[in-house]
Amino acid sequence: xxxxxxxHLEVKGLxxxxxxxVAVKEMALSVRAGEILGLIxxxxxxxxxxxxxxxxxxxxxxxxxxxxxxxxxxxPSHKIARMGAGIVFQHSRPxxxxxxxENIKLALLPDKLTRLFADPEIDERVRAIAARVGLSxxxxxxxxxxxxxxxxxxxxxxxxxxxxxxxxxxxxxxGLTSKDTAAFSELICELRDDGRAVLLVDHNVKSVARLVDxxxxxxxxxxxxxxxxxxxxxxxxVRRVYLGGSIETAARPESSFRDSIAPFLAVENVSxxxxxxxxxxxxxxxxxxxxxxxxxxxxxxxxxxxxxxxSGFLPYSGDIRREGASLRGLTxxxxxxxxxxxxxxGRELFTDMTVRExxxxxxxxxxxxxxxxxxxxxxxxxxxxxxxxxxxxxTLSGGEQQMLTIARALMMKxxxxxxxxxxxxxxxxxLEQLSKALERLRQTxxxxxxxGEQNVTFALPHADRVxxxxxxxxxxxxxxxxxxxxxxxxxx
Amino acid sequence: MRSFSTARVLLxxxxxxxxxxxxxxxxxxxxxGLLTIAYYFGVFAMSWDLLFGFAGEVNFGPTFLIGTGxxxxxxxxxxxxxxxxxxxxxxALAAVIGGVVLALPALRVRGPYFGLTTLVAxxxxxxxxxxxxxxxxxxxxxxVPDVISVSDxxxxxxxxxxxxxxxxxxxxxxxxPVGLILQASGQDAVQAGALGFNVxxxxxxxxxxxxxxxxxxxxxxxxxxxxxxxxxxxxxxVGVQIIIAAVLGGRRTILGAVLGAIFLIAMSEALRPLGDLxxxxxxxxxxxxxxxxxxxxxxxxxxxxxxI
Ligand SMILES: Nc1ncnc2c1ncn2[C@@H]1O[C@H](COP(=O)(O)OP(=O)(O)OP(=O)(O)O)[C@@H](O)[C@H]1O
Ligand SMILES: [Mg+2]
Numbered sequence: 047x048x049x050x051x052x053x054h055l056e057v058k059g060l061x062x063x064x065x066x067x068v069a070v071k072e073m074a075l076s077v078r079a080g081e082i083l084g085l086i087x088x089x090x091x092x093x094x095x096x097x098x099x100x101x102x103x104x105x106x107x108x109x110x111x112x113x114x115x116x117x118x119x120x121x122p123s124h125k126i127a128r129m130g131a132g133i134v135f136q137h138s139r140p141x142x143x144x145x146x147x148e149n150i151k152l153a154l155l156p157d158k159l160t161r162l163f164a165d166p167e168i169d170e171r172v173r174a175i176a177a178r179v180g181l182s183x184x185x186x187x188x189x190x191x192x193x194x195x196x197x198x199x200x201x202x203x204x205x206x207x208x209x210x211x212x213x214x215x216x217x218x219x220x221g222l223t224s225k226d227t228a229a230f231s232e233l234i235c236e237l238r239d240d241g242r243a244v245l246l247v248d249h250n251v252k253s254v255a256r257l258v259d260x261x262x263x264x265x266x267x268x269x270x271x272x273x274x275x276x277x278x279x280x281x282x283x284v285r286r287v288y289l290g291g292s293i294e295t296a297a298r299p300e301s302s303f304r305d306s307i308a309p310f311l312a313v314e315n316v317s318x319x320x321x322x323x324x325x326x327x328x329x330x331x332x333x334x335x336x337x338x339x340x341x342x343x344x345x346x347x348x349x350x351x352x353x354x355x356x357s358g359f360l361p362y363s364g365d366i367r368r369e370g371a372s373l374r375g376l377t378x379x380x381x382x383x384x385x386x387x388x389x390x391x392g393r394e395l396f397t398d399m400t401v402r403e404x405x406x407x408x409x410x411x412x413x414x415x416x417x418x419x420x421x422x423x424x425x426x427x428x429x430x431x432x433x434x435x436x437x438x439x440x441t442l443s444g445g446e447q448q449m450l451t452i453a454r455a456l457m458m459k460x461x462x463x464x465x466x467x468x469x470x471x472x473x474x475x476x477l478e479q480l481s482k483a484l485e486r487l488r489q490t491x492x493x494x495x496x497x498g499e500q501n502v503t504f505a506l507p508h509a510d511r512v513x514x515x516x517x518x519x520x521x522x523x524x525x526x527x528x529x530x531x532x533x534x535x536x537x538x
Numbered sequence: 539m540r541s542f543s544t545a546r547v548l549l550x551x552x553x554x555x556x557x558x559x560x561x562x563x564x565x566x567x568x569x570x571g572l573l574t575i576a577y578y579f580g581v582f583a584m585s586w587d588l589l590f591g592f593a594g595e596v597n598f599g600p601t602f603l604i605g606t607g608x609x610x611x612x613x614x615x616x617x618x619x620x621x622x623x624x625x626x627x628x629x630a631l632a633a634v635i636g637g638v639v640l641a642l643p644a645l646r647v648r649g650p651y652f653g654l655t656t657l658v659a660x661x662x663x664x665x666x667x668x669x670x671x672x673x674x675x676x677x678x679x680x681x682v683p684d685v686i687s688v689s690d691x692x693x694x695x696x697x698x699x700x701x702x703x704x705x706x707x708x709x710x711x712x713x714x715p716v717g718l719i720l721q722a723s724g725q726d727a728v729q730a731g732a733l734g735f736n737v738x739x740x741x742x743x744x745x746x747x748x749x750x751x752x753x754x755x756x757x758x759x760x761x762x763x764x765x766x767x768x769x770x771x772x773x774x775x776v777g778v779q780i781i782i783a784a785v786l787g788g789r790r791t792i793l794g795a796v797l798g799a800i801f802l803i804a805m806s807e808a809l810r811p812l813g814d815l816x817x818x819x820x821x822x823x824x825x826x827x828x829x830x831x832x833x834x835x836x837x838x839x840x841x842x843x844x845x846i
Contacts, residue, residue, distance in 0.1 A: 101732055127734035135732075141725050143790070144718070152722050155715045157735050159743050162714045208734060 054079045054130075054243035055100070055212045060109035060119075062095055062267075064441070069095045071267040073109070077212070077243040082234065084254045084275065085247045087264035088288050088473040089445025090430055093247045094136050096264075097214040100245075101133045102126040113212055124157065132210030136217045136247075136444045136471070138197035140189035147172055147185040149200050153207035171207070179203045179233065193346045195226045202233065212243045217444065219250040220471045223344045223500055231257050249445075249473050251289065255279065263288060290478035297526050298510045303334035308370035310335040310494050311356070311386070311462055316364035318351055325351040326362070327518045333462065338488060338495045340505040340526075342533075343515035349498035352515065353464050356496075357381060357388045383411065385461030389452050389468065397440030401431055401450055404439050408457030417457075424453045427483045444471040452480070462494045463487075469504045477504060484508050502529070542840075544713040548706055551793065555702045559695060567690035574690075574762060576803040577697040581704045581755040583784040583795035585748040588708055591790035592717060593744040594724025595644050599656035600752060600780045602640065605663050605772035607633035607753020612766040613673060615682045622684055626757045633753020634746050641745040645738055657774070664772050679767030686761045693762050700758060701796065704751050709792045711747070720744055782824050788834025797835045 055077045062070040070092040077083045085093050098104040100111050102123035111119040113129045121129075140149050150172045155164065176182050179199045189197060198218060205213060215234065219227045231253055238244050248254050254261070255275035263271040263284045271281040278284055309332040318326040326348050333339045343349045355362045358378035366373045373381060382388070396404055405424065409417040425432035428449045434442060439450060448471050455463060469477055481504070487493050488508075499505035506512065506526040514522035514533045522533040542550075562570055586600045611629030614620050620628075643655040667674045674680055687693055711717055722730040723737040730737050760766045770776065779802060787798025805823065809816035831838050 103728055103732060122736075123728075123731035124734050124736045127732055133732050135729070139726055139729050141722055143725070144721065148718060152718050153733050155719060157719075157739075159716055159739065162710065162716060164715045204733065 054114055055245065056110075056112040056115075057096075057100065058110045060096065060099055060111065061107045062092075062099055062104060063107050068267050070099065070106075073264070073267070073269060075245075075262055075269070075272075077245055079211070079243050080238055080241045081260070082238050082244040082246055082258045084258035084261040085245060085264065086249075086251070086254060086261060086278070086284075086288060087270075088475055089449070089471075090434075090443040091264040092267040093264055094216055094443060095267075097133060097216055097245065097247065100126075100212075100214060101131055103133075127208065127210075128157070130211035131214065132205040132208050132212070133214040134201045134205045134216060134218060136220075138189075138194075138201050140197060140200050142189055145186055145188055146176070146181055146192070146196075146200060149189065150175055150181075150203045150207055153204040175203050175207050178206075180229065194221050195223070195345050198222065198226075198230075202230070206237065210242065212245075213237060214245045216247045217249065217471060218246070219248050219253050220444075221345070221467065221500075226345075227253055249471065251279070251474060288473055288475050290475035298337075299525075300334070300337075300511055303337050303510075305334050305369075308367065309333060310337075310369055311496070312365075312367045312370075313352070313356065314365045314367070316352075316355060316362050316366060318348075318355055318360055318362045324518050326355065328364070329515070329518075329520055331513050331520065331523075333494050333496055335494055336488075336492050338484070338497065338508055338510050339513065340497045340499060340509035340511075341513045341515050342499060342502055342505050342529075344500050347515045348518045349515055350466055353388055353466050353496070353498060356464065357386065382458070385459075386464065387455050387458045387460035387462070388464040388466065389455035390466055395439040395447060395450060395454070398438055400436050401439055401442070402435040404450060404454055405431075405457055408454035409459075412457075412459065416459075420457055420459065424456060427479065428453055445473060445476060448472055449476065460493065462496060464496045464498075466498045467500070468497070469499065469501045481508065544710060547793070548709065551705065551709075552702070555698065558698055562691040562694055570690045570694040572803055572807055573800070574694050574697040575759070576800045577701040577796075578755045578759045578762075579780065579783060579799035579803060580701050580796035581751055582780045583787065583799050584705055584708050584792050585751040585755075586780055587784045587789065587792050587795045588712065589744055589748040590784070591792075592712055592720045592724060593741050594721075595741065595744070596649060596653040597640075597656045597748075598653045598781070599640075599660035599774075599777055601772045601774070601777040602656065602659040602663055603633045603636050603749045603752040604756035604776075605660075605667075605768075606636035606756075607749075608756035608760045608766050608771045609667065609674060609680065610753075611757035612680045612682045612760045615684055615761075616680060617673075619683060622686060622761055626754060626761070629757030629760075630750050630754040633749040633756065636753070637745040637749025638742070640749075641742050644745070645741065660772065660774055660777060664768055667768055667772065675766070677768065679765045679769075680760075681765050682760055684761065685764045686758075696758070697762070700755070704755070705793060705796060708747075708751065712790075712792050716740070716743075782821070782828075785828055786824050786834055788836035791834070791836045794834050794836030797839075801835060 058074045060070055060073040073096055075083065087093050095104060099106045102121050106119050109119060110117055113131055116129060118126050118129055151168060154168050154171055176185055179202050181196060181199050181203060184192060184196060189200065218230050222230065234244060234257060246254065246258060258275055260273065261275045261278040262269055263278050265287050270283050271278045311333040313329060313331045316326055316329045329352060341349055341352065354360050356366060358373065358376055358381045405421055409420055412420065430446060431449055431453060434446060439447065442450065452468055468480065497505060497508060506529055509526050512524060512526050512529050513520050524532065582600055582604055586597060589595050589597050607629040610632030611625040614628050615625045640656065640659060644652045668676055686696060719735050720740055723735060723740050727737045756771060783798035783802050784795040786801060787796065788794030805820045806816060809819050812819060
């Protein structure tokens, strides 16, 4: 045997079909102890499915999965877990009725019916693991009250609690700040240096390249390139199907927008409280008709709160005006019907309905002809949604769900589109497509866009004007070109 | 609830039980009789809460398990005049077998579909009892030759302490590591599997435990009443009452189920003068309580406690 001797994870000929769709085709990969293998590929290329097949969550149609030489393909997942494999799911799935402490503790329990009393040292270990991933301060809280990054930390904590020798990590960096991403990267490095085999999926190409020992690129279920990060990123096919070109900027000066009466949207001195905590403090922003405005802010800065307030979901003090007329007193449904449409961060799709049904629902107030027209345009924009029309939304890949959320919002033909973290979990090439779509929107329609992002490489190019939101307050406003020099630290 | 440690809750409950055990000194035999029934109902409701609240299994037919245990015990006594304790053990075992049978569809189908199979199970049992009238007494009911005791006080104390022990076991279980694994299996089976837990094993265990206590309580009730009948032990309305008791008391609390059961039986009794209307009023009140206080009676009590 050659290099592969002592490999912790070895996959050969792995194949999975969902009906007529071949999601994974004859995949082969191996990860040695003390190695990180990056798995990249466009949305829907089968990365998460590969992980689920290895973990036994989906049954492979063919192929072999060996952990330390033992063939585990087709085993139930609890047995594969006991062979030393662990997974961090793409979407956080904490137990909502339990505290963070209990969520982590669960992962430390043995699979025994007779264990009626937990070893006292388990509580110690929960605390140690929480400290390692940075959750010590929130151990007694319930997941629903935690920011996004903490939910990801719970997932990592659970996975490392079981001390897996083979660790599958699906998009750990999605939605995290650069600071959190750096902390997570360090943690993953430590896990590798402990001698674990790590398979890592993420669309944050820079962070992946920095972290991994080797990269494997997938496209429609198959391997298209393998090698060092440099080699793979230079590969012609990978560039074309995954990385795409660079995103271009074209800000227009604020003076070029002429509102007939007043700005399309004006938020004036708005404050919002959650109980005692202040989520927004005297926030004032405005968006002209046809203007693209980005609100840049880290997780927890208050972006989602701001958007939810504009959409009419939260009580507030201050005033919000649309073309001069106050929105106070209008229901969320009325605000949306009149053209201020929010595309939520949480991908609130109807998971049991098909892609097509979700879109039709978004366009239910349009005439059939208009509706068909709009759907045609959206399928043009997101071709993969065209191919997945009849699939239940809940079974789409993470990125496909994100595209569907945006498409459904656009079905409502909004006058002001509010996009909350639209780039979460999207492959670079899709970002480029989305970027072009926004550009086209900008040139061909009178739509205004309010974009909330912490990914400034996406937020800046699409903005005519930028606000920075920090700790519930607007701390900076200006043109994107001035952003880097005046407000960029911490975001770039 | 969470804020109190398991040991403190059990100690407090023990205090209440000890106080309750002195009740025969002060109240009439009639009231003792009502409470005896309420305590057995409490065990039914606690067993149901373990299965639904913790393992996440929507069981609309708790009476399938209860009826199986009750009739198995009653028939054995009727046919062979075996000692009562053997009949009780046999009843509990029969219910456990019933629980395993019920678990088979639960491990394949989910949510409402499983709920439907549990309803069908009750109807099948009911049908069997009517058809096999020679064995079961049919629609008239089964009369058992033996009773545990003719003393109201003895029957009351047996029911009380049986409920106390069942409650202590079920409650401790729900708060133990096994209870946490069970909740995880109920909330997200895929995740639980990926964390190395054999979800099938844990759910099966929950079915067996729930069935054991349901069946044993059903059998004890037969030897208290001296009869077993579809109307008191198997009918779907009885099942609905048990579910209401558990939800009313506070889901996922185990102990709340007892409060719910006592409340329900006390209400029915208080409203008896209303005649046929009483059931309607009881259910309406239960519905209102459930809607206004989703955490149930126990949530209400502990909530006020925490404020003080
Ligand atoms: N249960 C299912 N039924 C039908 N199709 C499925 C199912 N699960 C996944 N798919 C499809 O298989 C393909 C691969 O999905 P997968 O989740 O592996 O993609 P991915 O590479 O992880 O994408 P992303 O980067 O967007 O997360 C997708 O097109 C998806 O729609
Ligand atoms: Mg994925």
